[in-house]
Amino acid sequence: xxxxxxxxxxxxxxxxxxxxxxxxxxxxxxxxxxxxxxxxxxxxxxxxxxxxxxxxxxxxxxxxxxxxxxxxxxxxxxxxxxxxxxxxxxxxxxxxxxxxxxxxxxxxxxxxxxxxxxxxxxxxxxxxxxxxxxxxxxxxxxxxxxxxxxxxxxxxxxxxxxxxxxxxxxxxxxxxxxxxxxxxxxxxxxxxxxxxxxxxxxxxxxxxxxxxxxxxxxxxxxxxxxxxxxxxxxxxxxxx
Amino acid sequence: xxxxxxxxxxxxxxxxxxxxxxxxxxxxxxxxxxxxxxxxxxxxxxxxxxxxxxxxxxxxxxxxxxxxxxxxxxxxxxxxxxxxxxxxxxxxxxxxxxxxxxxxxxxxxxxxxxxxxxxxxxxxxxxxxxxxxxxxxxxxxxxxxxxxxxxxxxxxxxxxxxxxxxxxxxxxxxxxxxxxxxxxxxxxxxxxxxxxxxxxxxxxxxxxxxxxxxxxxxxxxxxxxxxxxxxxxxxxxxxxxxxxxxxxxxxxxxxxxxxxxxxxxxxxxxxxxxxxxxxxxxxxxxxxxxxxxxxxxxxxxxxxxxxxxxxxxxxxxxxxxxxxxxxxxxxxxxxxxxxxxxxxxxxxxxxxxxxxxxxxxxxxxxxxxxxxxxxxxxxxxxxxxxxxxxxxxxxxxxxxxxxxxxxxxxxxxxxxxxxxxxxxxxxxxxxxxxxxxxxxxxxxxxxxxxxxxxxxxxxxxxxxxxxxxxxxxxxxxxxxxxxxxxxxxxxxxxxxxxxxxxxxxxxxxxxxxxxxxxxxxxxxxxxxxxxxxxxxxxxxxxxxxxxxxxxxxxxxxxxxxxxxxxxxxxxxx
Numbered sequence: 095x096x097x098x099x100x101x102x103x104x105x106x107x108x109x110x111x112x113x114x115x116x117x118x119x120x121x122x123x124x125x126x127x128x129x130x131x132x133x134x135x136x137x138x139x140x141x142x143x144x145x146x147x148x149x150x151x152x153x154x155x156x157x158x159x160x161x162x163x164x165x166x167x168x169x170x171x172x173x174x175x176x177x178x179x180x181x182x183x184x185x186x187x188x189x190x191x192x193x194x195x196x197x198x199x200x201x202x203x204x205x206x207x208x209x210x211x212x213x214x215x216x217x218x219x220x221x222x223x224x225x226x227x228x229x230x231x232x233x234x235x236x237x238x239x240x241x242x243x244x245x246x247x248x249x250x251x252x253x254x255x256x257x258x259x260x261x262x263x264x265x266x267x268x269x270x271x272x273x274x275x276x277x278x279x280x281x282x283x284x285x286x287x288x289x290x291x292x293x294x295x296x297x298x299x300x301x302x303x304x305x306x307x308x309x310x311x312x313x314x315x316x317x318x319x320x321x322x323x324x325x326x327x328x329x330x331x332x333x334x
Numbered sequence: 335x336x337x338x339x340x341x342x343x344x345x346x347x348x349x350x351x352x353x354x355x356x357x358x359x360x361x362x363x364x365x366x367x368x369x370x371x372x373x374x375x376x377x378x379x380x381x382x383x384x385x386x387x388x389x390x391x392x393x394x395x396x397x398x399x400x401x402x403x404x405x406x407x408x409x410x411x412x413x414x415x416x417x418x419x420x421x422x423x424x425x426x427x428x429x430x431x432x433x434x435x436x437x438x439x440x441x442x443x444x445x446x447x448x449x450x451x452x453x454x455x456x457x458x459x460x461x462x463x464x465x466x467x468x469x470x471x472x473x474x475x476x477x478x479x480x481x482x483x484x485x486x487x488x489x490x491x492x493x494x495x496x497x498x499x500x501x502x503x504x505x506x507x508x509x510x511x512x513x514x515x516x517x518x519x520x521x522x523x524x525x526x527x528x529x530x531x532x533x534x535x536x537x538x539x540x541x542x543x544x545x546x547x548x549x550x551x552x553x554x555x556x557x558x559x560x561x562x563x564x565x566x567x568x569x570x571x572x573x574x575x576x577x578x579x580x581x582x583x584x585x586x587x588x589x590x591x592x593x594x595x596x597x598x599x600x601x602x603x604x605x606x607x608x609x610x611x612x613x614x615x616x617x618x619x620x621x622x623x624x625x626x627x628x629x630x631x632x633x634x635x636x637x638x639x640x641x642x643x644x645x646x647x648x649x650x651x652x653x654x655x656x657x658x659x660x661x662x663x664x665x666x667x668x669x670x671x672x673x674x675x676x677x678x679x680x681x682x683x684x685x686x687x688x689x690x691x692x693x694x695x696x697x698x699x700x701x702x703x704x705x706x707x708x709x710x711x712x713x714x715x716x717x718x719x720x721x722x723x724x725x726x727x728x729x730x731x732x733x734x735x736x737x738x739x740x741x742x743x744x745x746x747x748x749x750x751x752x753x754x755x756x757x758x759x760x761x762x763x764x765x766x767x768x769x770x771x772x773x774x775x776x777x778x779x780x781x782x783x784x785x786x787x788x789x790x791x792x793x794x795x796x797x798x799x800x801x802x803x804x805x806x807x808x809x810x811x812x813x814x815x816x817x818x819x820x821x822x823x824x825x826x827x828x829x830x831x832x833x834x835x836x837x838x839x840x841x842x843x844x845x846x847x848x849x850x851x852x853x854x855x856x857x858x859x860x861x862x863x864x865x866x867x868x869x870x871x872x873x874x875x876x877x878x879x880x881x882x883x884x885x886x887x888x889x890x891x892x893x894x895x896x897x898x899x900x901x902x903x904x905x906x907x
Contacts, residue, residue, distance in 0.1 A: 096723060099791035100805065113719045121710040124674075128681065128706055135684040136699060139620065140691070146888060147881035148686030152625030152679070160685075161626065161678040168674045172667040175717055180660050182719025187656035203494065246488040247586055249651065249726060253792040253805070256723040262587060262653040263487060264580020280805045282794045284726040286481045288494055289407045292798040 096256065103275040103300065104255035109182045111256070116178055120171050186257065190270035193238035197231070201241070201248035201261040204290030206281065213310050223313045227296040229281065230313075231273050232306040241267040249284035252298055258284055273300040360450035361864055365457050366436030367757065370750075372457075373428035376464060380419040385824060387412040387798075392817035394799045407496065409798035410479030415471075417482030418504065421600070422511050423464055425742035429607040430515065430553075431460070433749055434522050434546040436757065440855035440862060441540050443531025443871040443893070448524045456517035463510035470503035478504035481796060483593055486578035486586050490570040502571050509564040512557050519550035531854060531893075533873035537628060538892065540853045540877040544631055545610030549603045552638045556599035563592030587653055594645035601737065602641045606634055608745035609676065612698045615748050616680060618851045619695035620687030621888045623878040625679050633672040633679075640669045650718050651725050659718045666716030673709060677702065688881070688888070692849075693767030697748035700775050701740045708736030711786070729789025732782045739778055747771070747830070754834075755848045759860040760841030766833040773826030780819030784812040850889050853877045857893045 095118070097111050139147075152158060196217045198209035208229040212221035223230075231237060241250055243261035251258040252271070259269050281296035301309060356364060389396075390404040397403055404412070435453065439446055447453050470477045478500040480489040489505075492498035526547045530539065566577040567589065576582030578589050617624050624630065646654060646662040680702055689695070711733040714720050724730060747770075754762050785793075788809045793800065800806045800813070847856040854873070858866050871893035879890040 096790050096792070099808070110720060110723050113717065114714065114723070117714050117717060117720060121713050125706055125710045128677065129703060132681050132684070132699075132702060132706075135681065135687075136689060139684055139687045139689050141621075141688045145688055147621040147688040149623060149881050149883050150625065150686055151623055151627075152682060153628070158626055158629065160682055161629070161675055164678050165671055165675040169671050172670060175713060176664060176667050179663055179717030179719040183650075183656070183659060183663070183722070186719070186722055187659070246494050247485050247652075251726070251794060253723070258651045258722050258725055260652045262580075264585070265653055267653050280792070280803045282792075282797070282803065284794045285485070286410065286488070286796045288488055289410060289479070289496060291410065291796055292406060292800075293802065295802040 096253075100253050101275055101277070101279075102254065102256070103273055103277070103279060104252075104257065105272045105274055106182065106186050107254065107256040107274075109185060113178050113182045117175055120175060124168070124171070187269070190238060190268075191236050191272070193270070194236045195232075196238050196240065197229070198240045198242070199229070199250055199261070200244060201250065201283070201287075202244035203246065203288050204283075204294040206250075206283075206294070206296040208296075210310075212314055213307075221314055223310065225313070228299060229296060230299050230301065230306065230309055233273055233276050233300055233302050235303075236270060236272045238268060238270045241269065246287050247285050248287045248294075251282045251284035252279065253282070254279040254298070260285055276300045276302060276305075358454065360446070360454050362435045362439050362447045362450070362453060363757075363862065363866075365453050366432050366434070368457050369427045369435060369460065370432035372461060372464060373424050373432060376419050376423040376427075379468075380416050380424055381824060381827070383412045383416040383419070384820065387416070388817040388820050390798060391800075392814040394801060404798070406798050407476065407479060410481075410796065411477045411497075411500070413796055414479050414481050414504075415467075415477055418467070418508070420738070420742060421482065421604075422508060423467065425604045425738065426511070426515060427460060428746050429604050429611075429742065430522075430546060430549055431456070431518050433542070433607060433611065433753075434518065434550070436753065437855060438522055438525055438543055438546065439529065440756070440858060440866055441543050441853050442526065442529055443534065443854040443857075443867065443873065444525070444529035445865045445867070445870070447521050448529055449521045452517050453521050456514045456521070459510055459517070460514035463507045463514060466503055466510065467507040470500045470507070473499035473503065475500055483597070484567070484589075485593075486567060486570065486589050487580075489589075490567060490578050492571075502568065505564055505568050505571070509561055509568075512561055512564075515553060516557065519554050522550045523547055523554075531871050531873045534892075537631075538873055538876050540610075541613040541624065541627070541630060542607065542610030545606040545613075545634060548634055548638050549606040552599045552606075552641065553603045556596045556603075556642065559592045560596035563589055587649070590649050590652055591645070594648045595642075598645040598648065599638075599641045601734075602637055604741050605737070606638070608701065608741040609634070609680075611745045611749040611752070612680065612701045613683075614851075614853065615694045615698035615752050616683055617878045617880060618752070618849050619690045619692055619698070620684055621690075621880045622683055622685075622687040623880055625682040625685075627876065627878065630676060630679055633676050636672040637669060637676075640665060640672070644669055644716075647716055647718075647721070650721050663716060663718045667713070670709070670713065670716070677706060677709065692751075693762070693764055693771060694748050694752035696768065696771050697744055697751065700771070701744045701748060704736060704744060704775075704778070705740040708733060708738075708740065711736060724789065726795050727789040728785045728793045728795060731795055732785040732789055735782050735785075739782075743774070747774075750834075752849070753855070754837065755844035756855055756858075756860050756862070758838045758841070759844055760837055760839075761844050761848060762837040762841060763833050766829055770826055770829040770833065773829070774823060777819050777823035777826065781816045781823060782819075784816045784819075788812050788816075847891075850887075852879060852889050852891045854892055857891060 102108050195211050195215055200207040206227050208225050210223040211217045212223045214221050241261045243263045248261040255271050279298040281298050283294040386398050386401045389398040475497040478497050480495050488494050495501055569575040570577055576584040578584045578586045643665040647666045650659045791809050844860045846859055854871050857871050873892045874896055881888045882890050
C-alpha cells in the first residue's frame, strides 16, 4: 500500500489509496484462491502407482462451468474495479474544482522551474515568484497547474499527492491539486529525459497560509533583483 | 531442397562442410537452433547489463566488478540495452523463431517450411540486426540511452540524447529485426495453412503451433505502424524532418501511439507461444487431455483481437485526452477475462491427472504460479485511477517482469528441457535441471517481490541514484535485497549452460519418444534427419489423447492408426 511508505498530502491521495486497497482485496482473493486450488491439484493428482489419469475433454457444458463460472465472476469484479477506477480518475484528471490560484511548472533538462503567482495571487503579473527546483504552495488551497516542457518529454510526479502528469514539449497541460498536509516532500521526474534524469529532484513545500505569506514577502523582495533563479530558495535554506 | 539429400541424420556428420550445413542451411531445424543460440548469446548481454546497473542501484557510486564506476550516461545505456535486448533479441527469437522454426514442420508432419530460403534470409537479417546493435556499443557517444521505448524528442535529437550514432544504430537494428520476424511470420502462417499432414484438421493442430501462428498474425498486423514510425524517427534524427518535433508542427505523442500500438500486442506475441509451450508440457506430464481445447483457441483469438485496443493504457498520463483513458481502462480490464479463463483452463487440466514432476513440468507449473502474479498486478495499472500513482514506478517494472520473465525464461526453460531430446537426441540431466530450477525460481521471486514494494513506496524507474530523494532513503534495504536475488539468479545459470552443453554430447540417448507424448514431432527420430520423417505421418486424432479409457497405454500418438474396435488396445511404441 502506498500509505505504508508515503503520507497522503492531497485531497485525492486517499481516494487513490482506497482504490489500491479495493483492488488488493479483490485480486488478492482471486490470486490466493487460484494458487491454492492450483497447488492442491498438483498435490492431489501427483503420479502414484496404480493410478491412471482420468479422460476429461472439458468440452461439455457441465465440465466447462468449472472455468466459465469463475470467469463470469472475474468479469463482474472487473466492472466493480472499473467503476471505482474511473471515479478516481475523473476526480484527478477530468473534473477539477475551480482554481483559487494558478501555478506554472516548466520542465527542462534537468531542472524544474516553478512560476508562483506571488502576493497578488495572479499569474503573469510583475510580482510572480520564479524558483528552480522547489515549489511552494499553501495548505488547503486549490491550485491549477499548467505544465510545460522546454525540450523533451518529462513527467511531473508528486508521490505524496499521488499525482503524475507528463510534460510534453509544444503543449500546455492542465491539472489540479489541493494540498492537505504541511511539510516538505519529493518531486521526481518520472519519464526518462536524458543523462540527468536521475538528477532531477525537486522539493515541494506546503505551508500554512501565514507561513506562506511570510515566504512570499521574503521571496519577492529577493526575486525582484534575481528573478528566476534558485537563489531565493537557497537563501532560505530550503533548496538543494 | 533436392540438393540436400535426406541422409543427414547423424549430428556432426559433415558431408557439406560446417558452413553450408550450419550457417547457410535452409533446414528449419538448423535455422531454429541458429535463432536459439543467437538468442541465448544475446541473453548473456541482457544479463550482464542488468548485473551492472542493479549493482549500481544497490551500491551507488561504488566500483562494480568487471565494469568499474557507473556514470549516469552509462546507466541509461545499460537499462536501454537490457530492455531492448531481452525483448527484441531474446524473447522474440527464442519463443517465436526458435521454437516456431523447430516445431512447426515437425508438429505438422511435413518435411520443411514452405519457404526455406525466406526462412534463411529471416535469420540472416536477424543476425545482422543483432550485430548492428552490438556495433552501437562501440561508436562515439556510446549506445543509445533513451529507454527501449525511445520517446522523442529525446530519441530524435542528438542535442538531447548525446548519442548521435547510438540512437540511429539502435533504430536501424530494431527496424531490421522487425523485418526479419515479418519474413519468418509469413513463413509460419503459410506453412501451418498448407503443409499439415494428411488427416490433420485445424482442430488437430497442437496448441503451441496455434499460438505461434496467432502470435505471428498479431505481430504482422501490429508492426507496420511501428516500422513506419521508426523510419519517420530516423528521418527526424538524420535528415532534419520534424514528424515528432513540436517546433516544426510535429507531435512527440504520435510516436508513443505508434510504439504502443505495436508494443502492447507485442506482449501477447511472446505470451501466446509461451502459453502454447506450457500446454504441451502440462498435458504430457499430467497424462491428461487439455481441458477445453477449442476454448483455449477461442480465448487466444479473443485476446489477440482485444490486444489491439488497449495500447493507450501505457499513456494514461502522457498528455492524451483524459477522457480517452476511460475507454482504454475498459478494454484493459476486459482483456483480463480471456487471460483469466485461459489460466483457469490450464489449472483445470491438472484435475484428474497423474502428474510427473520432471524438470520441464516443474518449469511449466512455475509458469502458471508466477504468471498469475504478473496477471493480477496488471489490474492496478490498467485501472487509470491507481495508474496515476504507479505509472513509471518500480511497481510497473516488477509487474511486467512477472509476465516477461515467466514468458522469456520460465516457459523457454520448459520448452528447452522438454524438446531437448528431440533437438539433440539425448536427455538432459534431471538432477542438475532441478537444482537450476529451484535456484532460478526462488531467486527470481527474491528480486521482484521487493521491487513491488519499492514501487509502491515511490521509487521511479530509470533513476541511477536514489540518494537525492530523501523520502526514498528507507527503501535501500529492499534494493539491496533485489540485487542479491539477481546475483543468486545469475549464479545458477552456469548450471543450466553446463547441463545443456554436456548433455548434448554425453547425455543418455533419448530415443524417438522419451516422454511418451502424442504429437507428431515424437514420431520422427531424435534428432530428426533432414526431411524429418523417414515415412511421412498420417494423422488420426487430436494431439492430447492421453489416458483414453479402455486402452492399456496412457497415450495415443496422433499418427498411430486406430485399433480395430473389437480388439483390445495394442501396444504402441
